[in-house]
Every structure is written in C-alpha cells, then in structure tokens.
Amino acid sequence: MTAQPEITFRDKFPKVAKYDIACEVEGLLCCDRSGQPVNLYDEVVQRLPDRTARFCHKEFLHPMLELVTSPHPTAPELRKQLRQFESDTTSVLSPLGANVRWVGALDNAVLTREMIRDYNRTQVTLERVGPMVPRLATFGLHLHVGVDFGALIGVLKALNKLVPFFTALSANSPRMSCLNYQAASHRFPFWAYGMPTSGWPHQWRDWDHLESHVADLARLGLASSPKDLHWMVRPTRFGTVELRCCDMPPSLDMAAEIAALYQAVVIMSARNPGWLDAILVAALQADISASTTFGAAAVLSSVTGERKALVEAFADIKRPLGGVLDEIKARELVDRLHRRVAARTELPTPTWRPPVPVASPARATRDLVVSSASIAASWLVAMGVASSGW
Numbered sequence: 001m002t003a004q005p006e007i008t009f010r011d012k013f014p015k016v017a018k019y020d021i022a023c024e025v026e027g028l029l030c031c032d033r034s035g036q037p038v039n040l041y042d043e044v045v046q047r048l049p050d051r052t053a054r055f056c057h058k059e060f061l062h063p064m065l066e067l068v069t070s071p072h073p074t075a076p077e078l079r080k081q082l083r084q085f086e087s088d089t090t091s092v093l094s095p096l097g098a099n100v101r102w103v104g105a106l107d108n109a110v111l112t113r114e115m116i117r118d119y120n121r122t123q124v125t126l127e128r129v130g131p132m133v134p135r136l137a138t139f140g141l142h143l144h145v146g147v148d149f150g151a152l153i154g155v156l157k158a159l160n161k162l163v164p165f166f167t168a169l170s171a172n173s174p175r176m177s178c179l180n181y182q183a184a185s186h187r188f189p190f191w192a193y194g195m196p197t198s199g200w201p202h203q204w205r206d207w208d209h210l211e212s213h214v215a216d217l218a219r220l221g222l223a224s225s226p227k228d229l230h231w232m233v234r235p236t237r238f239g240t241v242e243l244r245c246c247d248m249p250p251s252l253d254m255a256a257e258i259a260a261l262y263q264a265v266v267i268m269s270a271r272n273p274g275w276l277d278a279i280l281v282a283a284l285q286a287d288i289s290a291s292t293t294f295g296a297a298a299v300l301s302s303v304t305g306e307r308k309a310l311v312e313a314f315a316d317i318k319r320p321l322g323g324v325l326d327e328i329k330a331r332e333l334v335d336r337l338h339r340r341v342a343a344r345t346e347l348p349t350p351t352w353r354p355p356v357p358v359a360s361p362a363r364a365t366r367d368l369v370v371s372s373a374s375i376a377a378s379w380l381v382a383m384g385v386a387s388s389g390w
Helices: 041-047 075-096 120-136 149-160 163-170 187-193 207-219 252-271 281-297 310-327 331-345 361-383
Strands: 021-031 064-068 098-101 140-146 233-235 240-247 299-301 307-309
Touching: 021 075, 021 252, 041 064, 041 075, 064 075, 075 098, 075 252, 075 331, 140 252, 149 233, 149 240, 149 252, 163 240, 163 252, 163 281, 163 299, 163 310, 187 240, 187 281, 240 252, 252 310, 252 331, 281 299, 281 310, 281 331, 299 310, 307 310, 310 331
Parallel strands: none
Antiparallel strands: 021 064, 021 098, 021 140, 140 240, 233 240, 299 307
16 A cells, blocks of 8 residues: 655644744736736746745746745735835836736636646646636635644634635636626635635644544545645645635735735734634635625624624724734734725625625535536547546
C-alpha cells in the first residue's frame, strides 16, 4: 500500500506575527481595445520592478495576475503595498495596450485551452475538478491573519459564521463565461460545492477532530497538502487563518478595506470566540443562498440574532469591534467600506437585486453548480479531454 502524505498544521504556528494581515489579490489581464483576456502575465512580470515582481505568483490562467502581499501590522500599511502594485502594473500595462480588471469571474469570455498555464499543479487540478473546469476561471480576494495555535479552533468556528457576510460584502461576479443566472456571485457556488475539499469545514471540536478529517481526505487521495483544502475558512501552511469566500472586489482600495474588517474580526474572535453565538449554524445555508443571489442587497443573520439587510448587519458587527478597530488603525477604512455597501445596496440593477425575485434562493445557488456540467460538455470535447474519463 502506498503511504499517504501527512498533512499537519501544528508546526506552522506561530509563523506570521500575531494578528498581522496579508492578502492575495487576483486580477484579469485584458486588452484595452477588445476588453478580452490576454496572456501577458510573463511579459508583465518581467517588466515590473523587483519591489513588485517578487510578490507576483503564477496561477492557473495565463491572463491572471496575482499578488501575494507581505504581512503587515495594519491594513493602512497593506493598502500602501497594494497601491504601489497598482501604480507599477499600470505603468507596465499602458504601453502594451492592456489593463487589469478586478472582477470575480471570467465574465465576457469563455475559457480556452490557450488560457490555461501548463505547470505542475494544473493536471492534478484538472483531474480533480473534471467537467467543472470552466468554473476555475475565477478571481478571489484571499485574506490571511496570523494567530496563535491555541486560539485557532475558536477562530475557525467563529469565522465560519461570517462566510455569508463576507460573500455578500464582496460579491462581484454577476456573470461567468458569458452567462448570467441573476446571481451576484457566480464564483462562490463552485468553490463552495464543486469539490469534496471545498465549502465549509465542520464545526471542529478540537485539533484531533480536524486532523482526523484531513487524514481521511489524504487517505482517499483527495488532498496531499494544506493547499488542497479549499475550505472557505482554513488554517494554512503559512501559519495564518485564511478567508477564501470573497470575490475579487472592484478595486484594490476596497480590497484593503475588507482586509481591515477581517483583521478586526479575527482579533475579536481570538479574544472572545463566543461573540458570534447569536448567529445560528442552522441558518448559514439560507444566509449563503441570499448572499450568493443578492450580494449587497442580501438579508442575513446579524450578530444580534436577527435577520437584517447587509448594511444593517454591518453596523451591528462594527459596534463590538470599536476598540479593536482603533487599536489596529482600521476605523477609517471600515467606515469607508460600510459607505460603499450602502451605496451598492441602492443600485437598481439585476446584478444586486433580480427584477423577478427567485422563489428559492437555495435552489438558484444549487442550479449554478448543476448547470456547469452542461456548460463544460462542449468545452471538454473541444479541448480533446473528453476521453480522459472526466
């Protein structure tokens, strides 16, 4: 019998300084004239100054530009790095007649073989995902905060309850592969339900419970490293707790604002794991259906235990975070984010509030996943991979 890899986390904490914030941002490289994706990643990174190029990472798609920031004590410092990245990439892209679009999914184009980067993890990913491959053309904001190992289980439990909140807050993929199902986030359903290693993890009792589950995934050949655990909230090999549910928001400034709120939430959850007890685990499925369908216009469970519009639930979350926001110099950024949410809620567009209300948001969310099989059928034949057993 082949020995299965052991996936461990205990030796990773602490690695990043306690409560430092970092993020991964993913953008789509597009042609100025046509608006279509262009495979410029390698050329762009070669032209970037080292202060930015060394933080860029190759991803699944050639047109994807990803930056992984360094850890920072506060979100305002993180924002400085993001703004430097934006300035540097704009200077490089302008002469090439291209730009970076900050969006949650490949919206106005269909995934082609030429867009897929041929590197070590690609084949493994394709084999695991199978006919869901077109759903991989997504772009997210991943947030990392360093925490002590002893606090991690409590933090994971608390953060799971805020996945619908952060999903609604960042929803920015109203189209995918030229299709529109009147949902605010087409990206979330794939990463929540598309693979056995995606979605929400259990409400872990303790570390033994978590590691037993991860060992089962490894034994079944579903995961070989912490990177294969595509949970919406997960511990990482970097010694951080990572939030993965967010679409890439429309701007890097908004990304920094979401990071500021997330950092405050993690700190509060480490110090007081029970501060979200009023949000019932049983209500999370209804909450995520609303978040995915309506985005900033969603009605969700609030920290008060009531169901409220997102902008009101945001206000409820800010109140207990007041002292933490001042401590990490994040109040201004979080207040600005709150104003953005209020403005988006008022937009009279199908993106945020479908003109014909969906009778069952849960069914609408499920249909996004089911429909991907038909989207993928012709794509697999065209790619010449239909015979590989997918």
